[in-house]
Amino acid sequence: MPERMPRDQRLVLTIAILASFVSFLDGTVVTVALPAIRDDLGGGLATQQWVVDAYLITLGALILVAGSLSDVYGRIRVLRWGLVLFGITSIAIAAAPTPEFLIVARALQGVAGALLVPSSLALITATFRDAAQARAIGIWTAATTGAMVVGPVIGGLSVDLLSWRLVFLINVVPIGVTLWLLAVLRRPDVRAPGRTVDVWGAVLCTLGLGGMVFALIEQPSLGWGSPAIWGSAAVGVASFAGFLVRQA
Template sequence: MASFAPLQRLVIAIAVLASFVTFLDGTVVNVALPAISRELGGGITTQQWVVDAYLITLSALILLAGTVSDAYGRVLVMRIGLIAFGVASLAVAAAPDPLVLIIARALQGAAGALLVPSSLALITATMRADVQSRAIGVWTAFTTAAQLVGPLLGGLFVDFLSWRFVFLINVIPIAVNLVLLSRLKLPEHPSGRRVDWWSGALCALGLGAVVFALIEQPLRGWGSPVIWVPGTVGVVLFGAFLWRQKSSTSPLLPMSLFRVRDFAWGNLATLFVYAALSLNGFVIGVYLQQGAGLPATAAGLASLPMTILMILVSSRAGAWAGRFGPRLFMTAGPLIMAVGAVMLLFVSEDFDYWWQVLPAMIVMGLGLSLTVAPLTAAILGAIDEAHSGIASAVNNAVARVAGLLVVAMISTIVGGTLNLAGFHSAAVVTAALLVLGGVVSWIGIRRNPAEEADAADR
């Protein structure tokens, strides 16, 4: 970050650390799920809830938190979020049973929702033009890295300490960030903007009820009132949330953004691609331990090739997308990833990581590296700078909701048990989602918005 001024470097460091802990905790848990299930019980249903309790509150409240950040001050909201996240992490680590663990995970997600939009808002409030773009690029790189290295860190803690220590990884970066925040002297001017609490409640309750129905449905069936009643109520409440966004004077989700072609289609592609990534991350982390018998660290290392390729290729893909437009890369990247997902069908009872999993991870990593930076550039580049913060928050919310819904449906996807047949079913669904992401990008994303603007001027 040598090209940034000292204040800008401090802001970027704070923003990266705040978001890093949030995204890390979303993926670090995957390799800990078998250990959690062995100690606390509950099987695949508990495993789903451990992941989705966090994603429900994070996804549902991230847009509300953006408004709260504007209304009450970004530094204050971030400080509250960091402290709350730390306390919730301690509660997760000390949980004596699945219920307490799930409640604490939901509180973690709520605290995490305060961190992501306020961190981006700090960047957009203190930087402009190309400096802001580069800062967002740094932020995106580190948050993506957090999602990819999470399984490896989780595996090390599970194998050499305990699954409980997985949730204490964040204590040190949280403490460091609180110190950095105390050094950040920014003139805060809370906007006094009205916070639409009702919309936040409708979104959270709607998503929560739908996810409850999806997770519990394999156990009870759609005919059970315990399933169809909350499922129906959840759909109605979420529909009311969307309707309220059209009439609200201070919407959490400005529907006008979706009239911008690249933003709308880019978020639809995000929905499919990140659903596939969440599904793949869950089944890889769990099956390689429960099915293939690998230790947690080895299961975490399975996705390391994707991280390495992201580091080596992602920045170049961003530069190529700036030159040739994002459409080609947003199409080719998911399709290459789909090939990698299909290659996981070679996994057999006679398990061999080097021949059955590693090649698939390399191909998926290459596709992911070609996808992430162009996808981010297409979505944020389609929206003017004044709305870049909310545009990024919306895209993050879409990615989290994608993961939330697909994890809720895992029991249905794998047939109730994550055995070899279930693993193969998940690989097929992952590939199908990625193909949809590539097709949507090809249909919806313009080849190069800059070229089209130049052509219009001529």
């Protein structure tokens, strides 16, 4: 039977799970709210796609550079930044007056999510060793995966019984609890000396993904002959190619 975790390790694991949970939860909970968002704010299929994709693009494009930020500025500090930004953007999304405002807020929320996931995992690897580390990562993975399962259920209940806006306010409670636990932890932050952030890599990856996805989403309504479509596709392909060359 595994040994009981010390208090600090239990606290770190709880913080890491809660921080990652809200990030993964918001990636899935929004899908069931899309019809209600359309009825309330308007917008067609492209708007609904962007409500989902704006979050996923910034999350996926910046998750690597966010890991570097954790090394440079400290895992706890970056985790706190991500939690605060995620909470602010969640409130902004819940109060969104227009589809455009909602999409921008979702993109910023993806930035916050990118700060949360690698910082959470880095906090675990810095705290646990050997078999205890493998066990902690397994618990963290199982808990965050659970967010993908319960997300549509929570979203569906919120939309049917109350409002789609409540779907995004659900995050505020676990974010507040996590920030409180970080204050209780009272652990000195850890930084990796000599590490730097690949800013150009992050810019190229974000432009590459964003340009190509924009072209694919808007092409049915604007057509491939539109400069906005072929121009964004060309910028996306060129940027992503530049990203691959730079990383090689």
